[in-house]
Amino acid sequence: MYVAVKGGERAIDNAHAWLAEERRGDTDIAELSIAQIREQLALAVNRVMAEGSLYDPDLAALAIKQARGDLIEAVFLIRAYRTTLPRFGASHPVDTGAMDCDRRISATFKDLPGGQILGPTFDYTHRLLDFALAAEGLEVPEAPQGVPSDAPVPHVTDFLAREDLIQGEPDGLATPRDLTREPLDFPADRPLRLQALTRGDEGFVLSMAYSTQRGYGRNHPFVGELRIGTVPVEMDIPELGFSIELGEVVLTECETVNQFTGSKSEPPQFTRGYGLVFGQTERKAISMALVDRALRWEELGEDNVGAPAQDAEFVLYHSDNVQATGFLEHIKLPHYVDFQSELELIRRLRAEALAATRQEAAE
């Protein structure tokens, strides 16, 4: 005998209670603190801040804890919180040229003003599991310290721009459209595309960038410069009549120097790709610069070779992992009604087809 499916509410409550228990795991093991996540899983925190579009390491750490380490779920928690926050103004553009760099490398010049600074990088580590880390309470050997240089660290592309070897970027005077406050609209200009890329899923942006390297819209990128460090954020306070520093953020910036363009009227010039992402997130920043460059085919007068990374609609509509995850996972929701209508249709079509075959056989 069929009993109507009731009890959705109780099932949900029970599922959430079980989830809370599973999130905590074995209670004989010490609970993770927000500070531990923030300090020891900093790159996960950075990714959540970048894709969540909210610079707050403590909240990002909380989201990671609540999401049981599922970073896309954590990004979603941050986004849902962020959207409720009031907007009381906009900061001045940050000056990345004056960045206090922890890391700054150029792949285009052997040495340059400001120098090459490796910083805390996985590069050149041998990827051998360090079983010593499995034992807790090890002393961390102190890293050797040098005297920080006060010398300015100018952008590499500025050197090229001085000789007009790289295409210039005129100052954008207009206030860029805000992706989070206006519906996405095409054609999407570069500020809008960059907004979408910087909060786009790291895996998606990485794969798009990689596809350009393998020939789907190749644009010959050199990492002109990659820099990671802190910049101050300033904002005008109307009541005061001057700007004040609100705090500092860590940013990763990547400028690529790409294949040159030129024509009869314009002598050849290198072109640029740009990536700027919250936190230490260099894989994402480099990927972003490559995809940015691929999306610029039209303004740089290149051919559209039909590569996915050149298709702004394709890239921008599919880069957001919160949107993608939600829509992908919604197919878990009941679809009895639609499925029923398809069942009836297919039964009818089959009955008609079989009847026709029988008719033919009889004739």
Place this chain on the structure above:
Amino acid sequence: MSDYNFAYLDEQTKRMIRRAILKGVAVPGYQVPFASREMPMPYGWGTGGVQVTAACLTPEDRLKVIDQGADDTTNAVSIRKFFEKTAEVAVTERTGEATIIQTRHRIPEEALTEDQILVYQVPIPEPLRFLEPSEVETRKMHALEDYGLMHVKLYEDISRHGEIATAYAYPVKVEGRYVMDPSPIPKFDNPKLESAALQLFGAGREQRIYAVPPFTQVVSLDFDDHPFDPSKAPHPCALCGAEDSYLDEVITDDAGSRMFVCSDTDFCASRREAAA
């Protein structure tokens, strides 16, 4: 829930959504872009419908939420709880008592009235999307009223299967102008799109709102020699005996036994109460 505004969204956002709704009502069937917000539930799970409902709700409203025609499916329960918590509005499972009904995949069997708003959750608002993936192109096609591609698709269905092989999300033309996706309701529900109630469609992830105002003409696309047929399973409801309602098929054992019951749980329960 004093931390959040009435019905969760801030008033500025609601105003932005109401403007989109008004534009949608003024141009029936036209997809109005709106700056969809991130909601505390996933995209694809009704965020568009939830935002439209939030923008329409007043403290005096009585809300009904259904998914697959039923009030107690898990996502319907979740959305109803959300508004009970954030708007403290009265809720009901009775179609006739509700002032706003948010739905996914069904139109209630009971005819709606002029005092009601039906809010649909929409996954893909663009009826031409699976024929043309580019949004730039489909917007152009709507602007030029260029629906040839859709007619070709329907024609190809007929030549391949002998009938139009679309069972749900069956495209309609609204007031003789825009071709519209009625959301994934079974085509059985299409005739009910001509209604006394205001019908609002919210697609959160795709950032679109559209509307069918009361008493607007809504025509399911067809051909003169292949007229639209709102088919249903050829059975009465096993619980209430209704012959004219949309039915869910429920498998009752592993030997092929099944029964057919109303998908609209309130409709079915009301009929059984009346009979008792």
